[in-house]
Amino acid sequence: MKITYIESDGTPHTVDATIGWSIMENAVKNGVPGILAECGGSATCGTCRIYVEADWQGKMSPPHPDETTLLEYVEEERPDARLSCQVSMTESLNGLVVRMPERQYS
Numbered sequence: 866m867k868i869t870y871i872e873s874d875g876t877p878h879t880v881d882a883t884i885g886w887s888i889m890e891n892a893v894k895n896g897v898p899g900i901l902a903e904c905g906g907s908a909t910c911g912t913c914r915i916y917v918e919a920d921w922q923g924k925m926s927p928p929h930p931d932e933t934t935l936l937e938y939v940e941e942e943r944p945d946a947r948l949s950c951q952v953s954m955t956e957s958l959n960g961l962v963v964r965m966p967e968r969q970y971s
């Protein structure tokens with residue numbers, strides 16, 4: 866299982882992902898920079914934002930209204946934005962590529 870996280874400057878980080886962990890946990894536990902996750906995954910900080918292309922979004926569970934509200938609060942309303950702590954790694958996400966913002970607002 867692989868996930869590739871791409872920094873805003875284009876630097877990629879590919880990790881061996883663990884199914885059942887969130888996209889955030891797979892980043893933090895593998896030392897990927899750019900995912901702060903200040904709230905530890907409770908969807909209250911907004912510092913784990915990622916951008917996900919539509920094809921991959923279709924393989925993810927849709928955002929809970931609380932996630933959408935927080936994304937609107939912390940950032941512009943980009944349709945490709947997700948909180949990486951709210952998306953669990955599954956087999957269908959093998960090879961996932963996500964992009965990270967220039968900075969995480971907290």
Ligand code: FES
Pocket residue numbers: 889901902903904905906907908909910911912913948949950951
């Ligand atoms: S880790 Fe805080 S919102 Fe995702």
